[in-house]
Amino acid sequence: MRRVPTEPERRLWQALRASQLGGLKFRRQAAVERRILDFLCPAKGLAIEIDGITHDAKADERRDATLLREHGLTTLRFTNDEVMRNLEGVLTRIVEVAAGLPDRWPGLSASHHPPTPSSEEEGENNDKAPSSLEEGVGGGGNHAQTVRQALFQAAQMLAPTSDTARLDAEVLMAHALGCTRTDVLLRHMDAPVPGGFARLVARRQGHEPVAYIVGSQEFYGLDLAVSPAVLIPRGDSETLIEVARQALAGRPPARILDLGTGSGALLLAALSIWPQAMGTGIERSDAARVVAAGNALRLGLDARARMQPGDWTKPNWAAALGRFDLILANPPYVESDAALDPGVRDFEPASALFAGADGMADYAVLVPQLPDLLAPGGLAVVEIGWRQGAAVAALAHDHGMAARVHPDLAGRDRAVEMTLCHNISLGKPTSDH
DSSP: OOSSOOHHHHHHHHHHGGGTTTTOOOEEEEEETTEEEEEEETTTTEEEEEEOTTOOHHHHHHHHHHHHHHHOOEEEEEEHHHHHHOHHHHHHHHHHHHHTSOOSSTTOOGGGOOOOOOOSSOOOOOOOOOSOOOOOOOOSSOTTSBHHHHHHHHHHHHTTTOTTHHHHHHHHHHHHHTSOHHHHHHHOTTSBOOTTHHHHHHHHHTTOOHHHHHTEEEETTEEEEOOTTSOOOOGGGHHHHHHHHHHTTTSOOSEEEEETOTTSHHHHHHHHHOTTOEEEEEESOHHHHHHHHHHHHHTTOTTTEEEEEOOTTSTTTTTTTOOEEEEEEOOOOBOTTOOOOHHHHTTSOGGGTBOSTTSOHHHHHHGGGGGGTEEEEEEEEEEOOTTOHHHHHHHHHHTTEEEEEEEOTTSSEEEEEEEETTOOOOOOOSEEO
């Protein structure tokens, strides 16, 4: 594991390495006596640990207390899911905590630091983190206020609406300022509140999703434009890309099909992995197709991504498509009477959410058509609701395909991998059905 990091560790290291985060230098896989820390900032005495779902919380607390008592190291813990779904929030939290920690070697230059624990990466310098980022008080939307004060009040105002009130406030502030959340916390906390921030907060109070308010959402490292014409890409859907990437390791796909492309998230993420591949996104909504095409253009993938109209519930929709090495799909799978958050129910397109009483209506139409779309050795990966794995896998078996169910980072069933029965998939299943 020291030499081959997990995907969450790799992503976080890409953001921490080379002093990218506020001038803080981190070591990866730092040894402190018998312990190996995922990441360590020696100058601040800050350890970062990334935990999977099997960690023992009480044992971690004891170990962290020992590190603090015996070595003066403060430990921050994040789950795999937090890193994969909210990397910017993780980085912001690291900056906040580091800013509140004293420099361990004040007044010394980088070349005169005391010895630090060993690691596989380059050592630490004494670049100072910004001063304290503790919250202030006050209300939002007033130019006499500072950003710090407005964020504090906005978080209070959004608490009845959102489980991530502070995060929402920071994202909206970054949008109003035209910068990143990290920049807000590092450089703008004492600046005047920008005009329009109060209106953004008011929209969020009405349950409008933050992604629609700011007009964008990150997915698999890509910044995608979104609008109410498309579903907001979720981190859980990145599971499909990871399943495909592992299953097709060493045999990159030449042709990729995304069924119900929406914002283009799945197709564009796949094309970013396989630079030689060509992709087709099928979308029945004209408005959604415009969003997807715009995303392809902005990402420089428009020459390899064709967004075209299509509806798999209509006859002959796939007549001229041919066969594909990789098929991706996130079809509607929500039960018609499911209780949804108002931000989803009232704002996201119902046609991309609901699929009958049991959520299986679209699978019943789509899955039987996949064998005729798969090239020899091809792979299909379809997103599912967390209780639908067995039913979708059984449907695949009924139509001549082998199926494997894969979990997301939270451990819930999220994707079904399908191949024609004579194909061999390289994916590692959680369960075979």
